Amino acid sequence: MNRLLLFFSLLIGKAALSQSVTLTLTHEVNHQAMRANKTYYTAQGDTFTITKFKYYLSNFSFTDELGQVLTLSPEYFLVSEDSIASKKIVLTGLPLGRFKAISFMIGVDSIMNCTGAQSGALDPVYGMFWTWNSGYIMAKLEGTSPASRLPGHALQFHIGGYRGAHQSQRIVQLPVPFEVSAEKTAAINLVADAGTWFNGPNPIRFSETAGFMTPGMIGDRIADNYSHMFSIKMK
Amino acid sequence: MNLKTTFVIMAFCLFLLGISFRGRGPGPGVTYVTLSLPDSLPKPAYDFSKNPLTKEGIALGRYLFYDPKLSRDSSVSCGFCHQQVAAFGHFDHALAHGVYGRLGKRSVPTLFNLIWQKDFMWDGGVNHLDVQPMSPIIAENEMDMPLNELVERLKCNEKYQQLFKAAYGTEEVTSQRMFKALVQFMATMISFDSRYDSVKRGAPGVAFTAEEAGGYTTFRQKCAGCHKEPFFTDFSARNNGLPYSPNMNDMGRMRITNNTGDYMKFKVPSLRNVLVSAPYMHDGRFFDIFQVFAMYDHGQEKGNTVDPLVRDMKLSPKEQRQLYMFLNTLTDKHFLKNEAYSEVMIED
Numbered sequence: 360m361n362r363l364l365l366f367f368s369l370l371i372g373k374a375a376l377s378q379s380v381t382l383t384l385t386h387e388v389n390h391q392a393m394r395a396n397k398t399y400y401t402a403q404g405d406t407f408t409i410t411k412f413k414y415y416l417s418n419f420s421f422t423d424e425l426g427q428v429l430t431l432s433p434e435y436f437l438v439s440e441d442s443i444a445s446k447k448i449v450l451t452g453l454p455l456g457r458f459k460a461i462s463f464m465i466g467v468d469s470i471m472n473c474t475g476a477q478s479g480a481l482d483p484v485y486g487m488f489w490t491w492n493s494g495y496i497m498a499k500l501e502g503t504s505p506a507s508r509l510p511g512h513a514l515q516f517h518i519g520g521y522r523g524a525h526q527s528q529r530i531v532q533l534p535v536p537f538e539v540s541a542e543k544t545a546a547i548n549l550v551a552d553a554g555t556w557f558n559g560p561n562p563i564r565f566s567e568t569a570g571f572m573t574p575g576m577i578g579d580r581i582a583d584n585y586s587h588m589f590s591i592k593m594k
Numbered sequence: 595m596n597l598k599t600t601f602v603i604m605a606f607c608l609f610l611l612g613i614s615f616r617g618r619g620p621g622p623g624v625t626y627v628t629l630s631l632p633d634s635l636p637k638p639a640y641d642f643s644k645n646p647l648t649k650e651g652i653a654l655g656r657y658l659f660y661d662p663k664l665s666r667d668s669s670v671s672c673g674f675c676h677q678q679v680a681a682f683g684h685f686d687h688a689l690a691h692g693v694y695g696r697l698g699k700r701s702v703p704t705l706f707n708l709i710w711q712k713d714f715m716w717d718g719g720v721n722h723l724d725v726q727p728m729s730p731i732i733a734e735n736e737m738d739m740p741l742n743e744l745v746e747r748l749k750c751n752e753k754y755q756q757l758f759k760a761a762y763g764t765e766e767v768t769s770q771r772m773f774k775a776l777v778q779f780m781a782t783m784i785s786f787d788s789r790y791d792s793v794k795r796g797a798p799g800v801a802f803t804a805e806e807a808g809g810y811t812t813f814r815q816k817c818a819g820c821h822k823e824p825f826f827t828d829f830s831a832r833n834n835g836l837p838y839s840p841n842m843n844d845m846g847r848m849r850i851t852n853n854t855g856d857y858m859k860f861k862v863p864s865l866r867n868v869l870v871s872a873p874y875m876h877d878g879r880f881f882d883i884f885q886v887f888a889m890y891d892h893g894q895e896k897g898n899t900v901d902p903l904v905r906d907m908k909l910s911p912k913e914q915r916q917l918y919m920f921l922n923t924l925t926d927k928h929f930l931k932n933e934a935y936s937e938v939m940i941e942d
Contacts, residue, residue, distance in 0.1 A: 475644065475724030476773035478618075483728060484742040484769050490729040492850050493721040523851070575852060 378453055380421075380537065380545040384438055384446040385592065386412060389554035393440060402558040405565045407504035407514060412553055413439035414498035415467050415480070415487065418530075419450055422460040429453065435467060437480040437487065438551075453539045461535055461547065465586065466497030466528035472521040492574065494519050497527050498585060500556055507569035514565065516556065518582050520574025527578050529586035548592040559584040621763025624648040629709075632786050632795075635824065638709035640723050640781065645774045647781065650761040655779025657757055658772060661940050663747060665737035667693050671940075672727065672776075675702045675736075678935050681867035681926075682706060682783065688878030692736035699735075699844060701878035703863065704871045706785040706929065711829055716860045716876040718831050719850045727776045741769055748772065753941060785866055785929040786824070793923070794824075802923065809920025812913045816890075817865070819903040826865040826924065832901045833858040835894030842877050857899045866924050883921065887914040 386393040388409065389400065398406050415437055420430040431452050439445045471481065472494045487496045496519045503512045520527045537545045557563040561580035571577045620626075627647040645651075658664065662671040675690050676682040682705035684690065690698035700716050714720040720729060730736040731744065748754045748767045755765040762771055792800040802810060813821075822828040831847045838845070838858060847856040860876045874880040880889070891909040894900065909917070929935075 473721045475641075475722040476770040478768055478770040482769055483725070484745055486742075488725075488728070490720070490725070490732050491715075492719040493725055525852075573852075 378455060378539045378541065378544065379449050379451040380453060380539060380547060382448040382450065382547050382549055384448070385548065385550050386440050386446075387550055387552045387554070390552065393553060399554065401554070401563070401565075403562050403564050405504055405506045405557075407502050407506075407557075407565065409440070409500065409502040409553060411440070411499060411501035413437060413441075413445075413485075413487065414465055414551075415495065416448065416463050416465060417467055417471075418464040420462045421453065421458045422462070424457045424459055428462075433468075433471075435471065435480045437485055455539050455541060457536070457538050459534060459536055460532060462530060462532040464528050464530050465582075466519075467495040467521070468528060469521045469526075471495070489517075489519060494521050494574070497529075497582070500553060504565040504569065506565035508566065509569045513569065515570035515572060516581060517572040518578045518585075520578055522574075525574035525576070525579055527574070527582040529582050531586060531589050533589060533591055535591045550590050550592050551588050552590070553585075553588065555588040556581055556585045559587055619762075620646055620648045620651065621759065621761060624650050624761065627652060627782075629782065629784060631784065632791075632824075635786075636710070639712050640709040640777070642781075645724070645777060647778055648761060650757075651775050651778040652782055654757040654761045655775040655777065656935075656938055657753075657940070658776050659779050660937050663751070663940070664731060664739060664744060665693050666739050669693055670737050672730070673937055675730075676705050678932075678937075679870065679930060680704070681785070681871045681930065682935075683871040686873070686881075688873050688881075690730075690736060692730075692733070693738045696735035696738075698733075699842060700876050701873060703861075704867060705780060706783045706866065707825060707864065708783065709781050710825060713829075713861075717847045717850050718861055719847075723777050723780070724773050727773060745769055745772070751942070783929075783935060785926040787928045788866065788926040789923040790920075791926075803919065805916050805919040806923055809913075809916035809918070812909075812917050813920055816907055816909070816913075817917075820862045820901070821865045827862045829862070831856070831859040831861050832903075833897070833899040834860075834862075834890075834904050835897075835900045836860075836875055836879075836889065837893070837895040839877060839879070844876065846876065855899060858895075858897070859899060865921060867926055867929070868921050869918075869925055870930065883918060884914060887917065 393409060393412065395410065396408055398408055400406055415435060417435045418433065420428050422428050431450060436448050437445060467481065471477070487499065489496065496517045498518045500514070500516045502514045504514050505512055507514055509515065518527050535547055537547060539545050561584050563581065568577055571581065625648060627649055629647065660671050660673040662668045662674065664671060670692055675684045677685050679685055684702035688701060690700060690702045692698065703716065708723055711723070714723065714726045715729065720726050728741070731739050732741065745767055754767060758767055758771060759765045761775060789800065793802055820828055820830070820832055836858065845857050847859040848854065869883060872881050872883070874883065874886050880886050887909050890904060890907045894904070
């Protein structure tokens, strides 16, 4: 009996000691703060504004100083420019110690894309789910550009697709030293730069492509672009 | 350490587990329901462990199914298009139609034996029964109802507060609870009680007539490759040679896969209850089953995605007549009249 009690107190004790890390997200465009109605430029010279910017983050893992990878239990977060609360992510279940890198997925993994009706951040009421060709929209950017030939000069990029040739989930890995201790919560400041969506390896011209809302080649290219959107801001 | 203390600790752990799952599964005091299915059938594709059937869940789903409040102007319910007399297809309508008289682009598929189906819609674009109802609810030319507004609408409704509480233990309305309840009702729509089924299980005094038996032989030779028994579909998407219709511009599964190899491929529909669920094909172009036979006999389009199983098929007038007699044995009158599926009165 005593041994069993000891075992349980160890379990509980371990849970109490295991600490959290807080990720704070800041949205930028070409290294300037993201603001509604502000005009930005692509590297190709198109001007544009952003009215909607949201994306899923999931499948977090951490690399410790010895190079061992620690994967957290699955959790899904919907980050949205218009929600301050969504830009603070608290991850729990990390052991004490020093870490050197963080890794996560932009989007929702294929398993969760075919497991039926979900709740929480994955609730389809948030408008991040395709109903005609089931699957989550991994990331969404809407706005306007004078170069767009869509009605109202709209920009509408809904990037999704989780199977076959058109998989738009992207894994990001960022080196960042931090320590999980019993005394204070570790904090990591992440910057997501929306300018990367249209620059980078696959330049987008709004006169040709002002929107994309199916799984497909253009979505894959934009996902490749925005896989470089995150960086760490040191304080 | 003795057995008793171990038991107490285990019970405590289960209690903690119970707390963490609160609000997800069925509520307390529900009556669990087991579907009675013929033993010969394979295991359903739908995972009931994540949505256990309860009397209260099915009742909520049935109420939702027949409630026009699920559409923007409260004019169109699920049951509006999916009518029991037509095996939950749309009697006499070629194309689905929705709010404000808007017309859809495809015919209404029948609803039964859905728990064995792995993907849905004419093009197989929907990958799970849970998320299937989202499509017609959101579609502009069907119910045109944004999900977040629908959840708000149900939250403010007293009848739904009672129904959700009975099914899930709390009044909380979420899209997940709504979809799972709709599935609970649709899961009970099981049709395996036709004359064909009686003959197959050797019910006393039931046998095919000579014409029906002749039709069954033709069926097995020329149709069963795609319309596989016992479901009378193999659940795949195929091009049956139906000519492309320029005004509809619907290329079927190619829309989902972007693959030209899927040009004009549509889900193979079940032939169960086929004679009560006209019109036929993805665009409802045929109102009579003999038009369908004629298409296979001499009206097919050539093309490299046309399925080899139906290419150059011939159906003589005698074969057509006998096939008709056989298909008639697939009508499940008990299913079409079962009061458990019938329309419920929506009280407000």
